Amino acid sequence: MGASETQRGSTAGRTGHGGIGTLELCNQENQDEVAMESHGETQASATSNAGLMIRLEELRELALARGADQAVVIPTSEVIVDPRVRLKCMIPKCYMSGACAHCPPHGSSFNETKDMVSRYEWAVFFRVLVDSSVIANEKAASIILSGVWDDGGKLSTLGGSYMLLASIVKVVQKRAEEMGYSPTFGFAAGDCRDLFCHYQPTCQSLQTRRGCRHPSLSSPSMESCGLDAFTMAARVGWDAYPIGGTCRPESVPHGALMGLVLVT
């Protein structure tokens, strides 16, 4: 009911009952006040929701402007946490499992991630496309382990794509926190040791009390925390292909790295 309808109803009530009792009149006036207050609250809430949506849209556009090929704002009810995703980092064991503070068995457990996601209502989800000839490279694992760049430059392109995704996570978090949404929480893809500590003997966060060398750059990956990026991508209409060590470039149209920022 709109404000004018409420007021019309109030007048009719008083006229119709012609002073039947003060209490009834007071009740009617109280109801009018409550209705008007509630209408005011509804308007305030709609305004604040509209403001929130505008700010979330700004964050989505920021992710696109910084290099994501797709970005969406999603309610956190669409953020899928599945313990099997995190287990896949350990069984069979990824070469980085246990070697980086953000990689399983370190980092956030399934329950911790679930709890954290439940404290937010909205998130920005985005992806960076990677050419299949770059990401579905049979030699990628051995090249990464050896630390020797391949002569075609594919590994540096792959590293650049992971770096791009990591930077979008941080840029979106920073802007969201400037908007007043703090703390935010961001997830990138892959391990941060190959990206930021490749030439260091160990992950400093694991070996000393000094913590991470690059806290303003590194984020845990979606997969290390049990976030099911593939199902989430499918639900927002993106094609995504699991790419293992034996995947050949011609068998997938492209690769995708996905990131997520929990905003508010």
Ligand code: SF4
């Ligand atoms: S950036 Fe380096 S020090 Fe920080 S968590 Fe990753 S590997 Fe460890």
